[in-house]
Amino acid sequence: MSHARRPNRGPSAAAENRAALIAAARELFATDGFDTPLTSIARAAGVGQGSLYRHFPDRVSLALAVFEDGVRELEGLAARPGTTLDDMLALMTEQAISSIAFIDMVGAVGAAVDPRLLRLRDRVAELLEGLLAEARESGRVRDHVTTEDLVTVIGMIAALLARIPADTRRRTAERAWLLFRQGMDA
Numbered sequence: 001m002s003h004a005r006r007p008n009r010g011p012s013a014a015a016e017n018r019a020a021l022i023a024a025a026r027e028l029f030a031t032d033g034f035d036t037p038l039t040s041i042a043r044a045a046g047v048g049q050g051s052l053y054r055h056f057p058d059r060v061s062l063a064l065a066v067f068e069d070g071v072r073e074l075e076g077l078a079a080r081p082g083t084t085l086d087d088m089l090a091l092m093t094e095q096a097i098s099s100i101a102f103i104d105m106v107g108a109v110g111a112a113v114d115p116r117l118l119r120l121r122d123r124v125a126e127l128l129e130g131l132l133a134e135a136r137e138s139g140r141v142r143d144h145v146t147t148e149d150l151v152t153v154i155g156m157i158a159a160l161l162a163r164i165p166a167d168t169r170r171r172t173a174e175r176a177w178l179l180f181r182q183g184m185d186a
Contacts, residue, residue: 026066030099074095
């Protein structure tokens with residue numbers, strides 16, 4: 001990704017600048033987490049901070065634009081016939097491995113701060129709720145496991161993954177899920 005600032009082309013560049021900001025934020029959130037400095041994102045996008053704030057008045061607005069694709073991917077999976085809770089958790093784990101910030105944002109800590117994050121978190125929780133109910137009914141998951149339990153575990157795994165080298169995240173996520181599944185599976 002180019003870090004050279006492009007010349008100001010005025011309003012005609014608005015859509016291109018917005019796309020560049022989202023792409024830069026996606027990359028930096030994935031590697032550096034949700035708290036990546038916004039100045040770094042603007043620099044990576046090749047735009048000034050004024051452009052960043054015209055498109056995204058705050059960090060949450062930018063994050064929501066970045067992570068909307070991830071939520072749509074989860075919704076698409078949930079809409080497919082035959083999708084299981086395991087399928088959903090696997091995709092969420094892949095998203096956590098590739099972008100710690102997405103799962104951090106959906107987790108309870110971030111969602112409690114901003115109502116927009118809470119709505120995003122609720123969308124994800126609704127997807128989990130339906131699949132969890134099916135898993136309980138089929139006897140694959142214990143009755144005491146709640147959607148909030150799953151969201152909490154996903155947040156715990158994401159927090160763990162955010163603090164370790166990228167090349168060890170997959171194995172660590174697999175081990176963490178194995179430990180949780182021992183208490184969850186019927």
